[in-house]
Each structure stands twice: as C-alpha cells, then as structure tokens.
Amino acid sequence: MKVLGMLSRKGGAGKTTIAAHLAVAAEQAGKRTLILDADPQRSAASWWQAREATTPQMEAAEPAKLAALIEAARTAGMDLVVIDTRPSVEADAVEVAKLSDFLLIPTRPAILDLRAILGTLDIVKGSSRKAAIVLNACPSGRGIFEAGVTADARKALKAFGVPVAPAVLTQRAAFSHALVSGQTVTEAEPKGKAAAEVNALWKFVEREISR
Template sequence: MKTLSLIAQKGGTGKTTLAIHLAVQAQRDGLEVLLVDTDPQGSAGAWWQRRGAEEPALVQGSGTEMAGILAAAGARGFELVIVDTAPHSSEQSHACARASDAVLIPTRPAILDLDAIGATTALVADLSVPAEIVLNACPPPTRAQEPRIVAEAREALSAYAVPVCPVAVSHRVAYSHALIDGRAVVELEAKGKAAAEIDALWRTLRERVAL
C-alpha cells in the first residue's frame, strides 16, 4: 500500500480538487483507493456524500490519527491512500506528510501563491519523503505551448529544493461543475481536456512514486 498526501499551507490551491481527481483516476486504473479527508472543513467528505457511491472509499480523520488510519487501510486491502489536508495547519500537514510515501504540493502560478510556498516546502524539508510541486489552475496552454505565467512560475519555483511536476493543471470550469454533484471531470466529459490533464498527472505520479 502506498500513501500520497496533498499539502499546502495556503488555502485554495487545489488540494481537495486534485486529491479527489487523483483518487477517481487511480480507481479507474484498477487500484483499491481510500481517500482520507483530514480537513475539518470536510470538503472531500461532502463531495463523497454527494457522490453516493462506494468507490473510491472515504474516511475522515486527523493527521495525528494517520498511523491508525493507515494500519486499518492496509488491513482492509487498500492499495493506495490519498490524503487531503487542511491549510494553515503545519502540525497536521507535517504528520500526514511524514506518514506518506510521497507528497504533492499544489500551487497556483500567481505570485502571491508562489511567495507562500516556502512555508509548505519547509514542512517536508526534514523528511525523507519525496515531494513534488504541481502548478494548478493555470491558464490553458495554447497550441501545446505553455503560457508565460506558467513558465515564469516554473522558473521562480526552481529556487526551491522540491521539483516541479512537468504536468500543469489548467483552470477549467469542468472541475467545479464535476464536483457539484460528486463526480470527477472524467465522469463529466471523458474525452475532455481536463480529464486528459488529470490522466497525465496521475500517470506521471504513478511512475515517479512507483504507485
């Protein structure tokens, strides 16, 4: 069993959106997936309630309960655990990251988000857990070329020890539309651009983290 945590000290960077989408994608890929909602706001839990389906499975808990949650998940035969975390809670995020096999740090490409990322990369600096930054809610590429703001964000992020994922996730209304009724973008529009990006992100993570 492997565990992937999504952490970012800044709010609204896409932790929940990406945790949900990666969970659905991994499940479609044939894995037994458990989504763990450790955010007291319970956004992933609310999505799961709206979804009304058994899969991917979801439990709520806290970062400090992670050892017990993971032991129970292993005993139940889950192959992948994806942990959604709360913003502004370094202790809880650190506990989740420490218990994980890999950490994904979503950030928007805007300067205020990039300025804030040091607080998150510092959380994983003392851990031997591989981490990767993913740019989320980016302007969509034009003719397969990355927009300037995305290229600039990559350059700014090269100052940190944490690598940046080659796949950037675009800002697309499909994400909010899908989440409204408990779906993921691939279930809304299987051949859409958002679904293709999530598939690319999942395949990249799967390889890098040997998920």
C-alpha cells in the same frame, strides 16, 4: 500500499480538488483507493456524499488518527491512500509528511502563491520524503505551449529545490461542474481536456510513488 499526501499551508491551492481527481483516476486504473479527509471543513467528504459511486472509499479523519487509519487500510488490502489536509497547521503537515510515501504540493502560478508555499517546502525537505509541486488553476496556453505565467512559474520554482510536475491543471469550468455532481472530470467528461490533464498528472504520480 502507498500513501499520497496533499500538502499546502495556503488555502485555495486546490488540495481537495486534486485529491478527489487523483483518487478517482487511481480507481479507474484498478487501484483500491481510500481518501482520508483530514480537513475539518470536510470538503472531500461532502463531495463524496454527493457521489453515486461508492469508490474511492472515504473516511473523515482527525490528524491524530491518521496513522491508525492508514494501518487499517493496509490490513484491508487497499492499494493507495490519499490524504487531504487543512491549510496553515504546521503540526498536521508534519504528521502527514511523516506518514506519506509521496507528497504533492499544489500552488497557483501567481507570484504570491509561489512564495506562500515556502513554509510547506521546509516541512517537506525536513521529512526527507519524495515530493513534487503541481501547478494548478493555470491559464490556458496556446496549442501545445503553456501560458506565459505558467512557464514563468515553472522557471521560478526551480530555485525552490523541489521538482515540479510536468503535468499542470488548467483553470477550467469542467472541474467545478464535475465536483458539484459528486464526480470528477475523468468521469463527467472523460475525453475532455481537463480529463487529459488529470490523467497526465496521475501517470506522473503513479510513476513517482512506485519508485
């Protein structure tokens, strides 16, 4: 079993959106998946309650109970656990980093957002866990080319010492519409551009977490 931790000490980076989408993508790829919602706002749990599907499984979790819940998931034969976290609490982030096999750090491409993840990156580097930054809510590019602000963000992040995922998620209404109905874009619009982006990100995460 593998554990994927979503980390960002900045709110609004997209942790819950990405956690839900990757968990569903993992289920669609045949992996028994559990989301642990460690954010007191319980956004992931609220999304799950609106679902008709019963998978991926969901468990609301206090940070102090994460280790026990992960062990229970391992005993139950789960293939993947995705941990969604709250922003700003360093102790929670340290615990998630310790428990995860791979860490994904979402950020929007604006310069202030990029600077805001430095504290999160310090935690990641201190944990010695494999990690990657994922650019989220990016403006649309032209054709096969990324938007200028996205390309600039990718260049700036090279100095941060943590790899940047080749797949990015674009700011698309499809993400919001799918979540409102308790779905993800790979379920609501499986042949759409948003679904293609999620599938590309999942393939990257699956490859990295399995190494």
